[in-house]
Amino acid sequence: MDVLFFNKKIMKVGLFIPCYINQLYPQVGIATLQVLERLNIEVVYPSKQTCCGQPMANSGYENESVGTCNNFINNFKGFDYIVTPSGSCAYHVKNHYNIIDQTVDVINVRNNVYELCDFIVNILKVKNLKAHFPYKVGIHKSCHGLRGLRLGSCSEIVGESFSSIEDVLNEVENIQLMPLTRKDECCGFGGTFAVAEEAISVKMGKDRIQDHLNNGVEVITGTDTSCLMHLEGLINRNKQPIKVLHVAEILNNIIK
Amino acid sequence: MGQKKVLMIGIKKEKKMSSRFEILLKIKANKPDLLDLPIIDETVFYEDIDHISEFKKKVEIVGGNVFESSSNQDVINQVKSLYPSTALNFSVLEGTEAFNTIDLNTLKKPHDLVDLDVLILKGTFGVAENGAIWISDKQLLVRVLPFITKHLILVIKHSDIVPYLHQGYELLKGKDNDFGVLLSGPSKTADIEQSLVIGAQGALSLSVFLMQD
């Protein structure tokens, strides 16, 4: 396995694999782990992890998520950083874990949970992962990561442009990042919204896909598999000529 | 009998007071602890730009037309060539009374201005960032004038253009106007399928004449 030389103090990193990635998209988890290990990070995957609690909490049932939150803390206390291939999970832990007792462990976990690209660019201070991906790629800027965690600048706010996912993808060899017509409109997944407001959810997803198609995108990528799962579900049903990959999978496509 | 009347007046007064009392009581009970009023530091907005050209640009963006002029009579001449055969005209500019075909002193009610064609007023100050001009009732002999006229002409001096609205309100501090309006462009609407139409209920056109001092 290729090992990128990484010159930093030894940090203990816990890997959180979101529930639906664990069960339905394990390849995203595998790619995330391999990207981090190649950066010479000691990655621990606590085996009793399950979910961050979002599905219940976003549906208005944060009370039902208390057991889940406590399980998360039990698994991830004691790490220097907790890294996850999901902006929305990181956002949820950071912002909505106020419903459990704010012990030292809880506070530390909340302060140190990071989405993958954010961790790579802002903690590890690395941008080039020696990856290779000769395709036209459209970035779907998932909302919880973008406007929740400020992983990048959004089109609504007036200020300097920045984006950790763009930073790492810009360094990928032979990649072509395609500009979109609506840079950061929501895909329409929204958790149980996808089912509760099915018509709008589907329409929003279809519109996002069309934007990528109109702009010549071959592969849609992003930080959140929830969004990508929703888009891929539509693409597969409608047999559209476009693929979906999590950013970890692109970053893990290393130059041999 | 007299006592009962006094009692009833007291109760009636209390009933009249009760909504006000009730609302204020509720607000007092429910408001949060006092938060500070922020201090406005205008310097964060300043840009090193030519404010006169910015003003001209903005007036045009909002659908107005900008002209330069050297004298009141020159304004009249330019206006006459813009609107050659108008019946009802009025100008407040000194020395231009010959232009006027109506006498505001004989006006019975503001409604009688409904067919006014051309109106020339003076603005107090202009704001570069949005092309607006402040007119107060001190310049408006009749309040409805700038709205009811078909064509509106505003005359403003170069030196009366301020960069931002903040400076405009500085100028208004302590000025006690019964009515005033920040007027930017001709009346307009985009309520039919977002198509911009110039000329809604107010003036159909706005011409701004910039005068040197």
Added chain:
Amino acid sequence: MSHSKAATLFNENEAKVNWHDKALWFVRHKRDLSAHAVKGWESLRQLGSQIKAHTLSNLDNYLIQFEENALKNGIQVHWAADGDEHNRIVHSILKASNVKKVVKSKSMLTEECHLNPFLEADGIEVIDTDLGEYIVQLAKEPPSHIVLPAIHKTKEEVDELFQKNIGTKPSGGDPQYLTNEARKHLREKFIQADVAITGVNFAVAETGEFVVCTNEGNADMGAHLAPIHIACMGVEKLIPKQEHLSVFLRLLARSATGQPITTYSSHFKRPRKEQKMHIVLVDNGRSVQLGRPDFRASLQCIRCGACMNTCPIYRRSGGHSYNATIPGPIGSILSPGKDLKKHSSLPFASTLCGSCSDVCPVKIDIHKQLYKWRQIITKEVPQPIVKKISMKMMGNTFSKPNHFKKVGKIARWSLRHIPKSIINSKPNIWGKERDLPDGPKESFDDWYKKRKKDEQ
């Protein structure tokens, strides 16, 4: 009807959804161009937010100060605890002068109080003079947007309405022609009106004046001709000082439509000679919302509509699907405060994308309040038993690692083995228009354990 049902109906006409979505996105886009051209825009938003928050924390005193100054200015001040009282007050002012004809410029407050039907029931003619409001008045519909009331109407629909109601010639929806005809018709109404009713964009405590912003000039054509001017406002529209208008007038139109300022920002301080001026201060639930720390900031709203223009759900479902006077994101945090049960579907009509909060000129944390309303609604409004049970089950599954692994295994197996025709059958709402992912043989957990074993 719940929002989701109304939205589903709206989406039956995809072409209309695309048209509506594009029209509103265009307004959002104009807002972006305008905001990005203002140096210090984010500072302006911060100031707007702080001034409003401060005002709310001292609202009673500012109202008293405003009343004192307005009375000194010769404006009659009335207080209405709720919408009904507001209507009665306005009606009594009209009755005292035997008023038959009223012209009204845009006021969402009067919509909220349902003023028009109240007055019309007593034979009083009320003409909404804002062109968009006039269109929906003729169509006998409520406005679907607080700034662009007729955004849901095509020009052909407007053309037919005008033909029927004001006798215009068929024009294929020519906006110039229709606007000109409306001008002629409404001009006559202004001339005949006994009373002009306007809204209030901002009321200034320091001076006892209030500001009304329009592009059409209809508020002024009403107010400067009619012998009586009644201004109706929610108590939260107050600002402390005249100088604060510089902040709000820089924010308002840019956020609403992308214009640097509305054509007219009219500052009313005293009635003109021989005119009577009234202002009606309305509570109607605002003092109660003030007492809710999580939702208090919703009262900072300056009614610009930017949140509606940016909301991907609003754009694709239309204002009427919210079944509330104020629709869209801001409506979804204000309305539950008034009637939790009636409006319980609104906070769920959102993906919590946060775009609304980022365009709000006074930085209301709309998406955070939507999340908070959800927690309250599931507790206080009866929920479908299936939802309650499934949430409890999920909570249970996710707090027990071994259970989670078992359930995950079953889910993956099902996706692999159950025929697609069954998976995507009617009960599976997701499956109506989307495929589910294939069920992988191994979870990440399985893979990791295997790798660990192999390494040993």
